[in-house]
Amino acid sequence: MTMTKRTNAKLLKSSASPLVIGDGNEEPSRKPHKLAWSIDELTEAGYGSRAYLYEQIGAGRLHAVKRGRRTIVLEAERKRWQASLPAARISYRNRQSEDGSNAA
Secondary structure: OOHHHHHHHHHHHHOOOOOEOOOOOOOOOOOOOEOEEEHHHHHHOOOOOHHHHHHHHHOOOOOOEEEOOEEEEEHHHHHHHHHHOOOOOOOOOOEEOOOOOEEO
16 A cells, blocks of 8 residues: 555545435536534534634524534434524615725
8 A cells, every 4th residue: 555545545535424315426517415414514604703603502592402512413403503594684774984085
């Protein structure tokens, strides 16, 4: 076994891979469907900080399961939770600077 193969094998064993459907033989343009997300994956995907996600779980708004030491959120639950979030309310005020010109 060469150094590259050994290194790659070690990386594959150590990396936490997401749970997916598929055998890896799909067309390159089609990605397998994700079944579950770890808290770190949700954080990296932009769903909020670890603290915010655990707050949502603690409040019962986001349901999670444990797999060993990992906290897992199932894809169907992530979609339900995301759809339940309130719409953003953004108000824009036209501010004026001291000299009377409009400032953004």
